[in-house]
Structures are given as C-alpha cells and as structure tokens.
Amino acid sequence: MKSQIHEQFEKHFGGEGSFYASSGRINLIGEHTDYNGSFVFPGAIDKCIMAEIRKNGTDKVRVFSIDINDYVEFGLNEEDAPSQSWARYIFGVCRETIKRGGKVEGFDAVFAGNVPLGAGLSSSAALESTFAFAINDMWENGIDKFELARIGQSTEHNYCGVKCGIMDQFASVMGKKGHLMRLDCRSMEFEYFPFDPKGYKLVLVDSRVKHQLSGSPYNDRRNSCERVAAAIGVEFLREATMEQLESVKDKVSEEDYMRAEYVIGETSRVLEVCEALQKGDYETVGAKMYETHWGMSKLYEVSCEELDYLAELAKECGVTGCRIMGGGFGGCTINLVKDELYDSFIEKAKAGFNEKYGHEPQIYPVVISDGAHKCC
Ligand code: ADP
Ligand code: MG
Numbered sequence: 001m002k003s004q005i006h007e008q009f010e011k012h013f014g015g016e017g018s019f020y021a022s023s024g025r026i027n028l029i030g031e032h033t034d035y036n037g038s039f040v041f042p043g044a045i046d047k048c049i050m051a052e053i054r055k056n057g058t059d060k061v062r063v064f065s066i067d068i069n070d071y072v073e074f075g076l077n078e079e080d081a082p083s084q085s086w087a088r089y090i091f092g093v094c095r096e097t098i099k100r101g102g103k104v105e106g107f108d109a110v111f112a113g114n115v116p117l118g119a120g121l122s123s124s125a126a127l128e129s130t131f132a133f134a135i136n137d138m139w140e141n142g143i144d145k146f147e148l149a150r151i152g153q154s155t156e157h158n159y160c161g162v163k164c165g166i167m168d169q170f171a172s173v174m175g176k177k178g179h180l181m182r183l184d185c186r187s188m189e190f191e192y193f194p195f196d197p198k199g200y201k202l203v204l205v206d207s208r209v210k211h212q213l214s215g216s217p218y219n220d221r222r223n224s225c226e227r228v229a230a231a232i233g234v235e236f237l238r239e240a241t242m243e244q245l246e247s248v249k250d251k252v253s254e255e256d257y258m259r260a261e262y263v264i265g266e267t268s269r270v271l272e273v274c275e276a277l278q279k280g281d282y283e284t285v286g287a288k289m290y291e292t293h294w295g296m297s298k299l300y301e302v303s304c305e306e307l308d309y310l311a312e313l314a315k316e317c318g319v320t321g322c323r324i325m326g327g328g329f330g331g332c333t334i335n336l337v338k339d340e341l342y343d344s345f346i347e348k349a350k351a352g353f354n355e356k357y358g359h360e361p362q363i364y365p366v367v368i369s370d371g372a373h374k375c376c
Helices: 002-013 085-099 123-138 145-159 167-174 217-232 242-247 254-278 282-299 305-316 339-357
Strands: 018-027 042-055 060-065 070-075 107-113 179-184 190-194 200-210 321-325 330-338 362-366
Touching: 002 042, 002 060, 002 107, 018 123, 018 167, 042 123, 042 167, 042 362, 060 085, 070 085, 085 123, 085 145, 107 123, 123 145, 123 167, 145 167, 167 179, 179 254, 190 254, 200 305, 200 339, 217 242, 217 254, 242 254, 254 282, 282 305, 282 321, 282 330, 305 321, 305 330, 305 339, 330 339, 339 362
Parallel strands: 060 107
Antiparallel strands: 018 042, 042 107, 042 179, 060 070, 179 190, 200 330, 200 362, 321 330
C-alpha cells in the first residue's frame, strides 16, 4: 500500500511527504450500551487508511484518493466545503481542528485503505483519525489523543450528517496492538485489557444484508431504556441491577422489561469478559459473546434471520464465540474461532449461507493492532 501511495504522490505532487495511518475497529462486546451510560469494548484492527502528506505552503488542500480515483482541491474556510463525500471527512477534520484553536495550512496528500467501506469496521473513522493525527503532528498543535477522536466525531456530526457516538474514532485513534479498550461511556474513562488469543482467530462474517425497518427501531430501544431507568429511579440503566428491574416489573411493559434485561445483562457481560481476559480465559469470553448474541436477538430484538443463522452455524461448527457486531438488523457477526476449526467454519459459513440466502458472506479475519500513528 505504501509504495502505491508514494507512486501517486510523486505523480501528482512530486517529491515525498510523511506517512500516517489509522485503523478500522471491532467491538468485542458491549452493544447498545453507549446510550445507557455503560461500556463498549473496542480495539483497532490490522486494516487501515494510510496517507502520505506534505505541507504545500499555500492555503489550499489538494488530495488524491486512490481507492475512489478522484482528486479534490479545497480551501480551509467554512464556505470551501467540497461536494465529494469522501473529501468532506478530510475537510471536516481540518475545520474541527481550526475550531479547537489548532493550526492547519495547505497540504498535499494521497491516501488509500483496506478497511472495507460500510461493513461495520469504521472506514470513516480510520480516514478521520489518519488526518486528525497527521495534522496535529505536522503543525504541532498539541491536541490530546482523545480530543483527536472528538475531532473525528464532530466531523461526522457537522460535515457528514452522521450523529455517531465516540467509540469508532476513539478506537481508531487510541488502539494498541494486543489490547482492547474498555470505554466507560458515562465518564469517558478507559482502560486497556490484554487481548492476544493465541490459538484462536478473530474473524468477521459479513452477511451483506441490511434490513430497512419501518418505524424507528433505534429510537424505540432508547425510549424503552429511558422509561425503565426512570421507573427504577436511575439516570442510566447502567446503574441498575437485575433485582431493581425485578422490583419494577409491574410498572413497566413486558417489552420494556426485556430491553432492560438485555442492557443490564450486557453491562455485566462486559465486566465478566474483562475479568476473563486478565486470566487469558478465552472460552469464557466466547460464551459471553453467544449470550450477547441471543440477548440481542431474543430480548433486545435487533437481530435478523441471517445473523441468527450465522450464530447457530458457528455454534454447530464449534466456534468459541459469535455475536452480532454493531447495531443489528444486518451486517456482521464477530467470531472467536480456534485455529484448527477456522478453515472448516469459513467453508461452511460460505456454503451454508449461500445456499440459504443466495450469496456468500464476506469474510474479514482481523488482528488487534495499533491505532493512529506516524509510519516510519
Ligand atoms: P463505515 O462503516 O465503513 O465507516 P461509512 O459510510 O461511515 O462506513 O463511511 C464510508 C465512507 O468513508 C465512504 O463512503 C467514503 O466517503 C469514506 N471512505 C472510507 N474509506 C475510504 C477510502 N479508502 N478511500 C476514500 N474514501 C473512503
Ligand atoms: Mg462510519
């Protein structure tokens, strides 16, 4: 990737710049927990966006995207926003840096990546984090890493029309090889936990289906959580116990009860997974992943037939852990698989899924890797 980027850099701008990269991410466990003030547990992966960048001494940014095969020039004022959606991520990062008092002047850049777009691995966060980190480094702005993640998040909010949380950019910026990060979405404190599953592989199976549902299932879930939290008398469901939930059973609907049961269970599962990881107990980690899957499917009701099929198939193949990754209603499962079962599982997942749903799932093996960095 590096030599391909450099070839294009020379062609478009001549000479050479500095290389920066930032990663996509997975979330091992902790789903639909962020808006409940609870934990997520992401890590950066060995799929990244990489850019070669150099100051150009003007007030214009000039960027070539290898993967889109498109070239864009833009100024750094609010009215200079480019129309190309891929370039708005970079423009947004520049603007958000400026809003925070950072310096950005014109630069030339060429970039490419291998984070699959729109597969739930956060290629957009990888793109934002690469440029946020690079700009901060090149102009020595001294913005701390967590704030660089916020620059990415604000870019999505203000320039790309996506009201996302902080997890994706946080994981992309802060990721550390061999570690996952437990982020407390209430206090924004985080902690690294070792994740180095020797003898296992981590693999995403992308169903490549995305169900469009009527109504607003996401808001419905949020509302359910808020109603139960209010009934119990806590700010967030993260603070509630199963006993407290039980005590308001008559005051909440059956559906709201199920939603809260999932969320309260999920908070415990994240903590149990962290404990298991400290002991290197990947079997417990896997068991919790399945519990999350079926909680999301039966209690939170955000799964779909295709994802349940993949989770059942994983179980039949002896896969250690499998669950929906992301909000649900389609997308990927994340699987923790023993090395010796890997090939047969992938083969069966491809063939079985194809037979039932008419296309093969996409397979993405991932390794937990470093987040944003300058490449040497
Ligand atoms: P994801 O879940 O992968 O983050 P998004 O829809 O949020 O999906 O972001 C994908 C968008 O990010 C793409 O449409 C494109 O604008 C930009 N993007 C991601 N990766 C690249 C890349 N390698 N080259 C150019 N643009 C990219
Ligand atoms: Mg995205």
